[in-house]
Amino acid sequence: MQQRLDYKQAAPAAFQAMLGLENYVRQSGLEHSLLELVKTRVSQINGCAYCLDMHTKDARAAGETEQRLYLLPAWRETSFYSERERAALAWAEAVTQLGAHGVADALYDEVRRQFDEKALVDLTLAIVAINGWNRLAIPFRSEAGSYQPPKARAA
Numbered sequence: 001m002q003q004r005l006d007y008k009q010a011a012p013a014a015f016q017a018m019l020g021l022e023n024y025v026r027q028s029g030l031e032h033s034l035l036e037l038v039k040t041r042v043s044q045i046n047g048c049a050y051c052l053d054m055h056t057k058d059a060r061a062a063g064e065t066e067q068r069l070y071l072l073p074a075w076r077e078t079s080f081y082s083e084r085e086r087a088a089l090a091w092a093e094a095v096t097q098l099g100a101h102g103v104a105d106a107l108y109d110e111v112r113r114q115f116d117e118k119a120l121v122d123l124t125l126a127i128v129a130i131n132g133w134n135r136l137a138i139p140f141r142s143e144a145g146s147y148q149p150p151k152a153r154a155a
Contacts, residue, residue: 004140018136021129028122032062037085038092038123039130041072045096048134050142055130061149087114088123095127 008015025035036059043051056069068080075081075089091111094103115123136142 001141001143003143007136007140018129018132021125021132025122025126025129028119028125030119030122030126033059033064034085034088035126036062036064037068037072037081038088038126040069041075041089042092042096042127042130043134044073045093046131046134046138048137049144050137050147051130051134053144054147057147058149061151084114087111091120091123092127095124096131 026032036055039055040052040059043055059069060066071078071080072089075086081089087110090107091103094107111120111123
């Protein structure tokens with residue numbers, strides 16, 4: 001597919017605002033590996049090829065295993081993810097796929113056992129951010145494949 005437009009060039013101030021949220025999340029104190037799993041899982045749900053390409057590359061560059069990336073769509077069926085990661089993935093799915101009834105109290109209680117108030121807000125903002133990036137990349141057809149993680153670019 002050919003890119004429809006470059007949203008970064010079309011609305012640079014809006015792009016900078018999105019980057020502001022992204023930078024906050026990156027510096028929030030949440031584990032980088034956890035953030036990459038969440039970003040990848042949300043991008044799988046939304047079907048965002050550009051973001052999947054980016055976040056699987058970033059995850060690998062940070063030491064994530066192929067096995068855990070391959071099995072991420074079936075994370076509930078494996079023992080490869082920690083309780084904290086499992087809670088974050090369940091929260092990410094629920095926040096991404098909000099229905100008429102919101103997020104269940106039982107899930108909130110489960111996530112709160114793993115995340116304090118600030119960390120849960122930060123995790124939720126990470127989910128908001130990746131959903132936003134997905135919603136820019138998909139309709140404007142950002143082309144997947146050319147992204148290189150910062151460490152790989154420097155090499």
